[in-house]
């Protein structure tokens with residue numbers, strides 16, 4: 297005879313996706329248990345968006361803003377729970393918000409409001425939440441899954457893994473979802489840090505002296521292009537343009553930076569030479585870049601002495617490099633600094649409507665643990681909400 301409670305649904309991971317799944321299933325009348333090993337729910341929500349939570353993006357339903365081995369996989373869930381649906385929920389709770397750049401929506405007040413909202417909605421659905429709960433084993437000996445925790449066994453016909461990815465381990469992030477996937481015979485697409493600062497080796501260390509300087513760039517790699525700020529750091533490059541391109545970057549890849557987006561830089565120095573032949577190239581560059589950067593670029597381009605000492609072709613070539621400065625990062629700052637993890641539980645084995653493992657009825661994977669990774673700017677939360685909603689409606 298069983299001596300443990302049987303739930304309709306157990307969700308492991310009380311983050312963005314797990315809470316959305318819990319409140320959805322709970323409000324459908326399902327008996328839901330939500331477990332997390334931390335002492336509070338929504339830890340990453342609380343620190344997101346500089347404490348104001350960039351909770352979605354007005355373009356968050358565009359599947360092409362998400363990276364996955366199967367670029368069409370996210371379409372179904374994103375199509376059924378749109379950014380407007382989350383905005384409606386936020387407004388129903390009286391949470392004031394504003395749009396920043398590039399369609400990014402933030403709370404006017406604090407990310408705490410989003411966590412409080414999700415907790416309130418979970419309570420409405422009668423969700424039972426247990427924090428500080430370590431999971432020691434999972435099994436499926438019969439029609440119900442068993443989730444073992446120190447001192448207690450819980451059972452349910454459906455199990456949702458919402459434990460996110462391993463980025464920022466010091467916040468309790470783990471690769472738990474991958475272990476469960478492998479245990480049940482699902483594939484895992486190699487997890488890599490994404491939305492992460494890139495590091496530069498000795499050859500590219502021209503920027504070391506520029507730590508703290510930022511400028512508008514177009515960062516590109518293959519077909520991916522992002523026009524946003526880049527920030528020089530003592531280890532390499534950061535800032536939104538670099539974080540975005542980092543999701544596409546693999547070891548050995550070269551990225552290109554257009555340091556003067558929208559300007560054909562080839563004509564800048566030859567034209568200046570006609571008007572001010574005695575001016576130094578760095579003086580002209582200082583009219584386009586922060587002084588420290590202009591000086592480093594002039595050195596790196598080998599442009600010393602007055603403009604009239606340089607041939608027009610040389611000056612034009614130097615300008616062309618400003619529009620396409622190439623760098624080969626030697627690494628990234630890793631999971632410790634990555635905002636998200638790219639890769640994860642392979643979508644091959646999951647049903648796109650319910651996020652359920654096709655070969656293991658009742659087992660769902662949602663959120664960042666799945667091989668779906670959004671751009672910077674509210675997309676990752678939108679995936680968490682949409683995938684959580686999809687599983688919560690199905691389980």
Ligand code: FDA
Nearest residue numbers: 309311312313333344345350459460472663664674676677
């Ligand atoms: P999430 O990580 O939110 O939740 C997973 C939960 O599972 C956690 O509560 C964790 O404690 C728990 N867990 C993990 N392992 C466990 C285990 N073994 N046992 C029990 N519980 C376990 N995105 C965005 O769209 N806008 C933004 O503004 C930001 N800002 C941002 C800032 C920073 C600093 C970071 C690190 C990340 C962001 N993100 C973001 C990304 C966003 O936070 C992330 O994509 C979502 O939180 C993913 O939601 P999940 O619910 O999948 O995982």
